[in-house]
Amino acid sequence: MLGEKLKAQRMSLGLTQQEVADHLHVSRQTISNWEVGRNFPDIPMILSISDYYNISLDDLLKGDERFMDKMKKDAELVKRTNRRKIFDGVFIVLLSLTVLFAFIVSRIPDLPNQKLWGMLIVGIVFSFSIIRFFVVIPKDDKVSGKYAPLIIPKSFGVGWAINPYHPLGKVLLIGIFVAIEVLIFLG
Structure with missing residues (x-):
């Protein structure tokens, strides 16, 4: 039209x-x-x-319905990009504070439960990255949403990621998280 x-x-x-x-x-x-x-x-x-x-x-x-659909998709992409930028900024600040906190904690020799602090830090960073995915990527997205395969292209940038909307993806991500926590605890 x-x-x-x-x-x-x-x-x-x-x-x-x-x-x-x-x-x-x-x-x-x-x-x-x-x-x-x-x-x-x-x-x-x-x-x-x-x-x-x-x-x-x-x-x-x-x-022109097709053009209006394109405009809606473009507007959604802009919103997602803005949300991603906000989350990435917060994530960088959180990661920096976490690294600083880990550095300080590692310098305290008599701190009880030092391994638990490391586990807590990893848990915070991991949780925030998963939350970021669910906020930035809509569930119905054909490339990265619930209908997408287990391994998906990264939503922004180069590389591949595990799709947390996929049932097996949830199991894998939880498994990776638990494995890292166990390694910290045993290390």
Whole structure:
């Protein structure tokens, strides 16, 4: 629908795809992709297109379900990214304080239950990282949610992770946590 409107407006103004592309500083192929509905322009580009074609945003965007779905997904991604940044900042502060606390505790020779302090520190860091996953990744996410496989790509960054939404993933994560705690206790 949006693509059809873009093409109709371009043609009514007697412009070629290349002329529009040159004005908007994109490739001709990008204009073609928009017009056939292969992909959509982002919001800043929609504003530029609206100005260039002299068509209101309301007229341009209304009625295109696919575009509106894309906008909703983009908004959710921005929210998730912002939540991740907040959690990552808190996690870095928490990790720094934990390392500082562990350093101080390790320098106190007569501290009772010194191994338990290490276990507590690992428990706090592990718990926070799991909570972060559940807050940042929606349960219904197809890539990392409850329908995703046991091993998933990291939500942000490079690498792989165990999916805590997966039933076996929960067992593995708890097992890893218990194994680390036992190693600290026995070490």
